[in-house]
Amino acid sequence: MGEKVLMKGNEAVAEAAIMAGCRCFFGYPITPQNEIPEYMSRRMPEVGGVFLQAESEVAGSNMVYGAACAGARVMTTSSSPGISLMQEAISYMAGAELPCVVVNIVRGGPGLGGIQGAQSDYFQATKGGGHGDYHLLVLGPSTVQELVDLTMEAFDLADMYRNPVMILGDAILGQMMEPVEMRKRPPRADLPPKTWATTGAAGRPKNVITSLYLDPAKLEKHNLRLAEKYKRMAAEEVRYATHMTEDADVVLVAYGTTARIARAALDRARERGLRVGLFRPISLWPFPYEALATAAAGAAHVLVVEMSLGQMVEDVRLALGETKPVHFYGRTGGMSPSPREILDDIVKIVERGA
Amino acid sequence: MHEEVIFAGFGGQGVLLMGQLVTYAGMMEGRNVTWMPSYGPEMRGGTANCGVVVSEKEIASPLVSEPTSVVAMNRPSLEKFQGMVRPGGLIIYNRSLVDVKPARNDVRVVAVPANQIADEIGDVRVANMVALGAYLGVTRVVGVDTVLEAMKKVLPERRHGLIPLNQQAIARGMEIAVSASAAR
Amino acid sequence: MQKVFGRPEALADVPTHYCPGCTHGIIHRLIAEVIDELGVRERTVGISPVGCAVLAYDYFNCDFVEASHGRAPAVATGIKRASPNSVVFTYQGDGDLASIGAGEIVHAASRGEKITVIFVNNAIYGMTGGQMAPTTLPGQKTTTSPRGRDPEVAGHPIRVCELLSSLSGAAYIARVSVTSPANVAKARRAVKKAFETQLEGKGFSLVEFLSTCPTNWGMTPVEALKWVDDKMAVYYPLGEYTRVPEVG
Ligand SMILES: Cc1ncc(C[n+]2csc(CCOP(=O)(O)OP(=O)(O)O)c2C)c(N)n1
Ligand code: SF4
Ligand SMILES: [Mg+2]
Numbered sequence: 076m077g078e079k080v081l082m083k084g085n086e087a088v089a090e091a092a093i094m095a096g097c098r099c100f101f102g103y104p105i106t107p108q109n110e111i112p113e114y115m116s117r118r119m120p121e122v123g124g125v126f127l128q129a130e131s132e133v134a135g136s137n138m139v140y141g142a143a144c145a146g147a148r149v150m151t152t153s154s155s156p157g158i159s160l161m162q163e164a165i166s167y168m169a170g171a172e173l174p175c176v177v178v179n180i181v182r183g184g185p186g187l188g189g190i191q192g193a194q195s196d197y198f199q200a201t202k203g204g205g206h207g208d209y210h211l212l213v214l215g216p217s218t219v220q221e222l223v224d225l226t227m228e229a230f231d232l233a234d235m236y237r238n239p240v241m242i243l244g245d246a247i248l249g250q251m252m253e254p255v256e257m258r259k260r261p262p263r264a265d266l267p268p269k270t271w272a273t274t275g276a277a278g279r280p281k282n283v284i285t286s287l288y289l290d291p292a293k294l295e296k297h298n299l300r301l302a303e304k305y306k307r308m309a310a311e312e313v314r315y316a317t318h319m320t321e322d323a324d325v326v327l328v329a330y331g332t333t334a335r336i337a338r339a340a341l342d343r344a345r346e347r348g349l350r351v352g353l354f355r356p357i358s359l360w361p362f363p364y365e366a367l368a369t370a371a372a373g374a375a376h377v378l379v380v381e382m383s384l385g386q387m388v389e390d391v392r393l394a395l396g397e398t399k400p401v402h403f404y405g406r407t408g409g410m411s412p413s414p415r416e417i418l419d420d421i422v423k424i425v426e427r428g429a
Numbered sequence: 430m431h432e433e434v435i436f437a438g439f440g441g442q443g444v445l446l447m448g449q450l451v452t453y454a455g456m457m458e459g460r461n462v463t464w465m466p467s468y469g470p471e472m473r474g475g476t477a478n479c480g481v482v483v484s485e486k487e488i489a490s491p492l493v494s495e496p497t498s499v500v501a502m503n504r505p506s507l508e509k510f511q512g513m514v515r516p517g518g519l520i521i522y523n524r525s526l527v528d529v530k531p532a533r534n535d536v537r538v539v540a541v542p543a544n545q546i547a548d549e550i551g552d553v554r555v556a557n558m559v560a561l562g563a564y565l566g567v568t569r570v571v572g573v574d575t576v577l578e579a580m581k582k583v584l585p586e587r588r589h590g591l592i593p594l595n596q597q598a599i600a601r602g603m604e605i606a607v608s609a610s611a612a613r
Numbered sequence: 614m615q616k617v618f619g620r621p622e623a624l625a626d627v628p629t630h631y632c633p634g635c636t637h638g639i640i641h642r643l644i645a646e647v648i649d650e651l652g653v654r655e656r657t658v659g660i661s662p663v664g665c666a667v668l669a670y671d672y673f674n675c676d677f678v679e680a681s682h683g684r685a686p687a688v689a690t691g692i693k694r695a696s697p698n699s700v701v702f703t704y705q706g707d708g709d710l711a712s713i714g715a716g717e718i719v720h721a722a723s724r725g726e727k728i729t730v731i732f733v734n735n736a737i738y739g740m741t742g743g744q745m746a747p748t749t750l751p752g753q754k755t756t757t758s759p760r761g762r763d764p765e766v767a768g769h770p771i772r773v774c775e776l777l778s779s780l781s782g783a784a785y786i787a788r789v790s791v792t793s794p795a796n797v798a799k800a801r802r803a804v805k806k807a808f809e810t811q812l813e814g815k816g817f818s819l820v821e822f823l824s825t826c827p828t829n830w831g832m833t834p835v836e837a838l839k840w841v842d843d844k845m846a847v848y849y850p851l852g853e854y855t856r857v858p859e860v861g
Binding site: 103104105106109112113116117120126127128130131132133156186187 | 663667679681682683708712713715738740741742744745747756757758759760766767
């Protein structure tokens with residue numbers, strides 16, 4: 076194990092990107108992720124990279140589109156209102172099959188909302204966000220170390236699938252400090268060369284990057300080809316973690332920071348002799364439907380906990396169908412559930428359900 | 430060992446630094462640690478706080494909702510956080526700026542005249558270090574030597590000149606903790 | 614009727630959240646005084662930005678709408694077109710107006726939209742903690758230009774009055790500061806002219822204030838006022854920017 080350093084999630088994400096070979100960053104300030112562009116403004120010049128504060132998220136995300144066209148490893152980061160403005164470019168990048176990494180340090184909405192952490196952008200991240208038939212690969216880390224590791228991996232996944240990858244964090248993860256080990260991670264050796272990049276048609280036929288297909292038959296074909304890719308992603312890139320689900324009567328399902336709070340509730344429940352387990356989706360798209368069904372197979376109840384009014388719960392219901400009751404507990408607007416609140420809900424479910 | 434502490438005060442009192450030092454020292458001593466600050470406009474001229482967890486176990490939630498200890502550097506912070514402390518826990522408060530007594534009788538309370546002592550040793554800005562010393566003296570969560578080591582990492586180079594004064598402030602705070610323990 | 618020392622009716626009787634030495638507060642007051650003097654409080658609708666003045670709706674005693682970051686001129690356009698008798702003003706920072714909202718402000722001005730824009734230029738992003746703004750001066754250090762703004766990389770500061778005054782729809786454009794009683798008096802006259810321009814149906818009006826941000830500039834309030842005079846007013850000259858006459 077290498078040496079650990081104490082880092083804020085936001086700064087760790089920035090350094091992780093640099094270590095993964097990201098040399099282009101475009102962004103626009105927004106709380107609670109300002110430390111990312113601020114860190115990049117210091118660090119990028121040191122490593123010979125590009126930092127540019129765009130005039131808006133609309134522009135910044137289209138700068139990402141451009142840099143991705145040029146074959147660069149490129150990232151942008153923002154928080155909810157800014158991510159909404161990026162949806163146009165994200166849709167275009169999905170359509171044109173451009174690799175990039177987008178980090179959303181989620182805050183409470185809708186509208187201007189607030190600046191405290193939330194998970195209310197789950198639908199936007201996993202069910203579309205922009206227009207068209209497309210998917211992002213969406214990863215939801217729950218510790219600063221996992222934020223670092225997944226960010227580094229996100230660049231490989233983006234290049235591998237030629238698809239935007241989103242890291243769905245939240246303000247708590249961005250603002251907190253935790254020890255992390257920064258392992259340099261060179262790009263995977265088996266990545267396809269970027270022969271499609273628009274770097275000048277020297278000694279090769281010209282490259283054109285577009286998402287325009289005026290002929291509906293061609294656009295349909297393009298969409299079907301993308302769908303094949305999403306199928307491959309769904310088969311290969313499912314990630315999740317379980318904790319004490321084997322004997323659990325109640326399985327908690329939570330992602331990101333909320334999974335940690337749920338874990339604290341689990342520990343207290345176990346102290347009281349309640350058999351509680353935790354299923355934590357890490358890939359939010361593709362969602363681990365089958366793994367969840369397996370992990371919760373022996374449980375009588377499933378309790379989904381989110382910092383929203385219930386978004387991921389829809390995927391949990393899809394995974395479990397009518398096999399068992401799926402309960403929900405959520406706080407929203409930047410409030411987070413406390414372990415005690417979750418424990419109270421567990422107790423209620425057990426007492427009512429037994 | 431599992432400690433969940435909130436350091437709170439008004440912006441500029443250095444409460445985030447107190448928390449960072451404990452966090453960093455905890456990491457250096459091989460513990461699991463997390464540090465979570467308040468942030469954003471609420472910080473501007475208003476109150477600031479951070480929640481720190483230091484534990485032998487893997488840390489589940491980084492949010493401190495039921496602290497084992499609270500260190501309150503001003504009155505609004507004491508009023509905001511005292512109710513959250515676990516029974517049997519600890520409240521340390523800055524008596525120089527808090528003219529009320531904590532309303533809890535099921536926790537241990539240590540009053541520290543932090544500003545006054547800081548003034549005596551020459552710089553009121555180290556009041557946070559006095560309170561930190563008292564906190565370390567009572568809880569022994571991390572060693573003082575480790576905190577001083579951590580200071581070299583956490584403080585920017587240009588502020589390393591302040592370390593001896595900080596050390597003195599921490600030592601004075603610890604004395605208070607010792608006499609508070611003796612008086613029990 | 615103008616009350617000099619009392620609180621203008623158009624200003625709410627609540628404490629503001631602005632930092633000590635921040636000139637957002639004085640600017641609010643001048644606007645409120647003018648609204649009172651023109652007797653239009655009950656017809657006025659303000660639009661607050663996303664920026665330190667986001668809570669302006671709490672501080673003015675008239676109808677108010679909160680817009681998304683940079684879009685206040687578009688929101689104002691919608692209100693004015695739907696309700697032409699309203700007196701509509703936006704209150705926007707430099708990030709809001711000249712960065713993310715650069716498109717909206719240019720088109721509102723070029724359409725000669727009969728609205729009044731109060732543009733508060735403090736050469737920085739105040740609310741988000743001191744990042745570079747489009748109006749940050751060359752060499753000025755901010756949290757996203759830690760080595761000082763380098764125009765080679767980050768571009769040159771935008772002079773909004775000069776830019777907008779080239780548009781035929783812009784009927785009144787002025788730049789003012791509030792660093793001295795004389796400047797405050799001039800600023801007040803400019804705000805009044807801007808609102809009158811709207812009331813007379815002449816077209817788009819804008820007053821740019823050179824404003825302070827002692828917090829993020831890392832200065833005392835007094836140093837900050839001096840910096841406005843010595844540095845900002847050099848790059849951004851005060852005065853009225855006469856409208857380019859209509860051709861053809
Ligand atoms: C779409 C979007 N992007 C970014 C932000 C974050 N944000 C809030 S205020 C602000 C800039 C404020 O600067 P300015 O307009 O100059 O006003 P000041 O605070 O300096 O008065 C930014 C970038 C946001 N709220 N929404
Ligand atoms: S941060 Fe700057 S602009 Fe905002 S209120 Fe404080 S001084 Fe004024
Ligand atoms: Mg500004």
